[in-house]
Amino acid sequence: MDPILMWKTLPKVSWLMVLLAALFHFSSGISQVTKTVQGMAKLSCNYNISVDELSRVRIYWQKENKMVLSVISGRVQVWSQYQNRTIPEITNNLSLVILALRLSDRGTYTCVVQKTEKGSFRVEHLTSVMLSIKADFPTPSITDFEHPSPDLRRITCSTSGGFPKPYLFWLENGEEVKAVNTTVYQDPETELYTVYSNLDFNVTSNHSFVCLVKYGDLSVSQIFNWEKPKEDPPDDQLWKRKILIPVCVGITVILGTCFICILRMRMQRRNEEGVEMRTTARI
Template sequence: MHHPAKQRIPLLEHPYLKLFQLLMLASLFYFCSGIIQVNKTVKEVAVLSCNYNISTEELTEVRIYWQKDDEMVVAIMSGKEQVWPKYKNRTFTDFTKNLSIVILALRLSDNGKYTCIVQKPEKGSYKVQHMTSVMLLVRADFPVPTITDLGTPSGNIRRIMCSTSGGFPKPHLSWLEHEEELKAINTTVSQDPETELYTISSELDFNITNNHSFVCLVKYGDLTVSQIFSWQK
């Protein structure tokens, strides 16, 4: 009895295969000698290069994918670009510069490994012709703190407030005088749920009958920023 032959579907025919499937196939043909690293800060612009040039005519024939870890970022098929929702309105492909993607207004969540894959048609299916990865590291540095004079709450007591915002990771604020830590009041730390960036503020009361030189020190990770407040009686 004759059984009709099943139609063979090429592995790379589906336009939105996950990155790990493409990497497994590509690893049979390519050896990656290292990953380029791009360092940026939040709200800056990152340009991630695919290191591959094609002509305008070829754009309608190839498939180009940019993925971050296991999620899609951009796909170009038949010369048309599709940007995934998380990156929409802030990410585009620069076809004139090695098929680079440009990410605007960087967020902390943009940290990760981005992989560019170029496929070309060959004998009825799409084959991987080029693959490269770029590691994007996004920092969020706290600006130098601002110290505000809040006036005199009572008698000879003066109150000042130190604050800074827009950094990551979670900060710790200390008031110092002569390298000794002082007792602060009303210290608050908050985090923006969308940007993940922190804001911190703290107040300090002191006696105005003495001279003072206070240091507001903010630590976050291995980094610090500080501001000095001086008082002359």
């Protein structure tokens, strides 16, 4: 019978008994590995063998009783969920390398090493690794593009690509402000979340809002500042400005014109006096 098929068809009770016995004899605690989404994780089996020993050793990596990868008689088999992104590193503590990490990859992985003894295989080594996957939300972005009424503006805060489920709050002066609406969406394939929220505020006063997004023990935030528009001057001052500015401009133009005329007259007079002096000298 094919050894892989025999491993897969082993009764659950027998398999659990093997695991419990192996854990009792070989386990030294579960190590922890934390990585980010789309990153790479290397899980160590903490057991070394030479390439020559491969023909006499069976190596199994599984995640919570579901097969991930096996190496039997030097032949590597990868199960469908991990195809094209999972490889073994035989010469590096029999490590399991997982690329392009997904949230669904988080969990406990177990490495089992079996060796032949008197014609049959027995458990030689067993260890477990807890893999945690982080998906941090980027700093939220706040956009200002809607005007529900002349005295109201609407801003939108949004961020995406994080996990676990986020909770978004609007704060002003340390106190929560009620949003118009808040929407949280989880992508069914990647399990990552998107959150966005709208807030209306009065433009007749200054504001400093904080958009705070909490997820698990972490949080990200963004600040939005608003300064009320400068008020137009009173009507009487506006009327004075409308009159005084043109008058001042007119006076400036007149004075400039007069100054230019005076300069021209003086230059003409000097020219005439020069002509008379030259005529007298000739006589």
